[in-house]
Amino acid sequence: MLRKTIIFLLLSTTLYSYTQEKIVHDLKVQGNKKLKASFIKKIATIRAGSVLDSVVIEQDILRLKRLPSVSHAYYQVFPSEDNQYNVFYNIEENFTLIPSLSIYTTNDDEFAYRAGFHEFNLLGRNMIFGGFYQHDIYSSYAINFRAPYLFSNKLGLAVNHQDLTTQEPVFFEGETANYKYRNKSFEVLGLYELNFKNRLELGLNYFVEDYKFKGENVNNRPELNVHKWLVKGIYEYNNLDYFYQYISGFRSQFNFQYVTSTDGMLPDFFIGWNDFFYFKRLGEKGNWASRLRMGLSTNDKTPFAPFSVDNNLNVRGVGNTIDRGTGVVVLNTEYRHTLYEKDWFVLQGNAFVDSGTWRNPGGDFDDFGKIKNVKIYPGLGLRFIHKKIYNATFRIDYGHGITKNATKGFVFGIGQYF
Structure with a gap:
């Protein structure tokens, strides 16, 4: 017992x-x-x-x-x-008071740049405040404030103001006309973190678009000054893991916007797109990175279509806003390899292929498969990385097109291309 x-x-x-x-x-x-x-x-x-x-x-x-x-x-x-x-x-x-710089050129001797400063840890609470100055034929600026955890560990706020002026090609039938385009906007967004991997943004943007014809307007092309409201929603799934310059995992970001206009020539429309990111470590020094963007908008036959083909946005070396469309499929994929690493400094090389296709305004889904709409630009680049300064990656890329009527050119910038 x-x-x-x-x-x-x-x-x-x-x-x-x-x-x-x-x-x-x-x-x-x-x-x-x-x-x-x-x-x-x-x-x-x-x-x-x-x-x-x-x-x-x-x-x-x-x-x-x-x-x-x-x-x-x-x-x-x-x-x-x-x-x-x-x-x-x-x-x-990280050191968080960071300069930003983007420079892009093509073989047509285009030259534009964007320079600014952002503090990514304002008051020691991960709030972001800063702005930039841009020269792209004309002068522009923007001011941004973002505090993801301003009110709680889930709820935050973002406020943005920008006044951007550029020369934009507008594509009429049989003619490409150049416009001086100005977009002045004020935006407020609410930020909410559902859980560790999922977050939402919802907000309102008021902006004014101004299109002024450049040169002699012999064909009496339209000039516009339009006040608009934009409702914006963003949903993000983020399962990325970081180890200094290396990234692994999957991320998806969906953007949807509904725009209402006060001018009948620019009717109300929607635009939505999803960016899919996939990163994988390859060995000790390699990193494969890919981004797939798929987007559609209201398919109006308008010269002011929202999706652009642009050197600094989606296809390296293609030029500055060379075309527009109401639908887009773009794939950027690259292999990044650490060539040299010591203490805080990393030299990284990359080989990439940027490719994309667009739906013409008023066109059909068959446009995505038409050779004249497809752009393929392989290229090489270098990255100079400071491991202790946030986003301190100075990049140089050279893209050379292999499709019909292709161009070539350099793209410089701060931060990885995607």
Whole structure:
């Protein structure tokens, strides 16, 4: 009887030790300098008194590594007392006051640039504030503010203002006319994080579009000054993992906009597109990266179609807004390889193929398969990367078209192309 009692007590003690939950005694933050520890604790899921769960902690670490202010993060767990544990989040910070620069040229001697500054960790709370100046024949500017966790660990706000002026080719039947195009806008967006992988943005944009004909208007082409309202919605699924310059995983971002106009010549229309991103580590130094964009808009037969073929947006080397369409399919794929790495510096080479096709305004889905609408531009590039400064990747790409009436040219910029 005594033997049975002792065995029962031993089994009970063993089962209790296995079933008793491990509890977080405290969450501590180390290594941060500018980034506030209170902000990290605000967006973290693990809190004092919660169950110690490695899956939840690893999600917190991934969330931190996605912040512009963090170059790398990892965690440690140490026992405290009474089956409680201290969790340490270790932070390696980025420098976050970042200049931005984009320069693009073609063999037609086009030259344009965009230069600016953004602070990606304003007040140590991962708020983004900044702007840019652009010269693309004309002068333009923009000011942006974005605070994803302004109100809580899920709810934030973004406010944007821009005044962009460019020379835009507008494609009439049998003629390409150049317009001085100005877009002045004010935008407010609400930002909401559903969970670790899913987020929403919803907002309103008021803007004025102004089209002025350049040169002698012998064919009496239209000039417009139109006030518009735009309702915007964005849904993003993000399952990317970062290790310094390397990225792995899948991300999808869907954008939908409905635009209403005060001018009958520019009727109300919708535009929607989805960007699919896929990244895969190849060996120790390789990274395969791809982006597929598929989009459609209202198929009005208008020279002011919303999707453009552009050197700095979708096809490297093609030129500055050489065509427009009401539908788009673009695939960018490239192999990135680390050629040299020491301490904070990385030299990366890449080989890419940018390809795309567009639906003509008022056209059919068959347009996507027409040779004249297809652009294929392979090329090579270099990346100069600072591992401790957010987005500090200076890129040089050279694209050379292999389809009909192709061009070639360099594209310079800050940050990866996608």
